[in-house]
């Protein structure tokens with residue numbers, strides 16, 4: 293079964309024994325919980341679209357390991373063309389869900405670990421690449437969702453992992469046994485954790501030799517003994533438990549993040565992909581981060597398309613689609629959104645092959661992509677709110693609209709264009725609210741800032757790769773200056 297259907301995927305998540313806590317209580321599973329189900333629906337879309345012949349080229353790929361057709365979210369990129377298709381697939385999914393569809397963290401982790409495990413083995417004679425290929429075959433064959441896990445809680449940011457007052461603030465190996473290792477710690481902001489079958493852990497930053505126990509990469513089933521998660525609260529999350537769908541803004545789809553805790557979890561030897569080789573932590577982190585920064589040039593653009601469409605519809609429903617300032621704002625939103633897409637495509641097209649044989653994005657351009665993503669969605673959201681008008685945050689609830697006495701007043705006084713039902717107008721405004729201020733704003737706005745690394749993380753890499761000396765030489769050559777001694 294190299295390709296699961298959406299329904300099979302939902303059943304497979306229901307069958308797991310994942311320990312999920314939310315609002316101080318344990319949740320049975322993500323499939324049957326009203327707050328978590330929309331996020332599961334977003335991941336389900338990655339399966340549904342893969343079954344649709346019109347999207348086969350984008351949503352599926354041929355496994356370089358087995359020759360089988362697999363979901364592109366399980367694929368090791370074989371060429372720059374694969375990278376461009378990944379971005380286009382993410383844009384498509386952003387358009388179809390208007391939310392974070394979560395499966396990219398695993399894809400980006402696969403490709404980062406694949407390239408790095410190969411190089412660690414070459415340097416140390418270890419067997420991580422073989423371990424990883426075996427794991428990947430299993431993932432591809434079963435069509436699994438894997439949660440890529442990088443961000444440790446980090447405690448005091450000025451102190452190295454081994455020197456923290458609480459040694460568990462970075463995930464670490466606490467015991468080494470002949471058959472494997474035992475790990476303890478946590479990973480924060482784990483996108484899609486409740487909708488995943490497996491979790492693939494990587495170190496979070498550069499490590500010194502003293503941080504040996506912290507330089508660890510491995511995978512375990514998400515319901516392994518000792519793994520549990522506490523779901524992050526989102527703005528307006530309990531609206532999903534209310535009757536009706538209008539106030540949710542996005543009735544069907546959403547995203548989710550959790551704090552995932554590893555409370556002395558056993559990892560067998562064949563699931564270890566890095567164990568103490570501290571000098572490879574940096575390259576692994578940079579690869580994962582760069583792939584995920586490329587990802588944002590696809591997913592955020594797709595959600596941006598939905599937001600632009602919603603803002604344009606709100607203007608239509610107000611009866612002012614032709615006003616020049618409205619048209620200009622929509623042009624500006626489109627310009628900003630397509631600029632992000634340009635960055636996503638550019639860092640993909642300029643990709644290069646690694647020693648392991650997979651295709652890596654251009655690191656500088658991927659970081660420029662994400663740096664722009666830390667800014668433009670905010671401006672797109674500002675313009676969308678401008679076009680929506682204040683009613684987006686002051687309109688009464690769906691319960692008022694449905695109320696036999698109040699409903700007619702809401703309907704009468706909140707009408708825009710006479711031929712557009714008031715409810716349609718309010719639904720579009722609620723969608724804009726959801727994308728800019730509500731639950732989806734986690735995925736569209738704040739995640740644009742902090743997801744795949746906060747802005748400063750990209751500036752460090754941009755500065756490292758800016759080749760200022762080379763550029764100074766260009767300027768000096770033009771005016772005929774000699775090189776400085």
Ligand code: SF4
Nearest residue numbers: 392393394396587591
């Ligand atoms: Fe994928 Fe975007 Fe969500 Fe990251 S933020 S998991 S790239 S949809």
Ligand code: FE
Nearest residue numbers: 483739743744
């Ligand atoms: Fe993200």
